[in-house]
Amino acid sequence: MAVLTSGSSEVGNGLDRAVVVLRSFQPDGRPMRLTDIVRKVGLPKTTTHRVVTELHRLGLLERDGHLYVLGRQLFELAELVPERRSLRETALPFMQDLFKATRGTVHLAVIDGLDALYIERIRGHHGVPVPSSVGGRLPLSSTGVGKALLAAAHPTLLVDVTSRPLRGLTSRSIVDPDVLIRELQEVRASGVGYDVEEASPGVGCAASPVVVRNQPVAALSVSVRLQDGDATVLRRIAPAVRITAAALASRLS
Numbered sequence: 664m665a666v667l668t669s670g671s672s673e674v675g676n677g678l679d680r681a682v683v684v685l686r687s688f689q690p691d692g693r694p695m696r697l698t699d700i701v702r703k704v705g706l707p708k709t710t711t712h713r714v715v716t717e718l719h720r721l722g723l724l725e726r727d728g729h730l731y732v733l734g735r736q737l738f739e740l741a742e743l744v745p746e747r748r749s750l751r752e753t754a755l756p757f758m759q760d761l762f763k764a765t766r767g768t769v770h771l772a773v774i775d776g777l778d779a780l781y782i783e784r785i786r787g788h789h790g791v792p793v794p795s796s797v798g799g800r801l802p803l804s805s806t807g808v809g810k811a812l813l814a815a816a817h818p819t820l821l822v823d824v825t826s827r828p829l830r831g832l833t834s835r836s837i838v839d840p841d842v843l844i845r846e847l848q849e850v851r852a853s854g855v856g857y858d859v860e861e862a863s864p865g866v867g868c869a870a871s872p873v874v875v876r877n878q879p880v881a882a883l884s885v886s887v888r889l890q891d892g893d894a895t896v897l898r899r900i901a902p903a904v905r906i907t908a909a910a911l912a913s914r915l916s
Contacts (some may be wrong), residue, residue: 866888
């Protein structure tokens with residue numbers, strides 16, 4: 664991963680390396696050994712060890728034996744980001760209502776680069792197995808929230824997404840740009856984006872964008888278990904998702 668430049672100052676080098684190490688824990692934040700981090704960041708082992716040791720000292724990484732995880736200090740800092748905090752606090756009551764109505768796993772996500780970044784989730788005791796996690800990211804093209812966000816976003820984002828290979832998560836993920844473009848036309852017409860086993864086998868999702876002043880500030884979705892790939896249940900919960908997203912947009916406005 665090439666991030667450093669020969670013209671960077673020593674401070675800049677240190678900051679760049681720290682950010683590279685912290686980002687190596689994406690997309691799911693799972694614990695990693697030092698050797699795993701070295702492999703992902705592409706820096707010399709001695710350099711990586713020095714950076715990891717300093718991040719651990721500062722509380723930005725925590726250690727359990729030979730495994731490192733992101734530290735609670737990062738969580739505390741993330742909770743102070745004004746835009747994220749305001750959006751989450753406003754959205755939570757709407758998400759709770761949607762969970763009660765559908766009993767599915769409810770997500771709130773925003774656009775971050777070419778990915779959907781999940782910033783909140785409500786999941787029951789027997790929630791469906793989904794690859795998403797709060798603070799994690801998944802491709803816009805392979806998720807319900809991603810399609811909802813893409814359909815409502817400025818067309819240049821779709822150009823950026825389709826200008827490179829689409830990253831699939833399962834055998835049913837869309838990897839053909841033309842297929843994605845046609846599906847997004849349907850999402851714009853209906854106000855709901857669907858993911859039928861594209862992010863996780865046996866799981867489907869219905870999502871709608873939260874549009875404020877013609878901009879998709881977020882997307883709400885509900886993920887449920889599918890029986891033999893039958894997406895009928897998604898059509899049933901779609902109105903609740905669309906209405907809740909519109910209500911949240913009205914509140915944010």
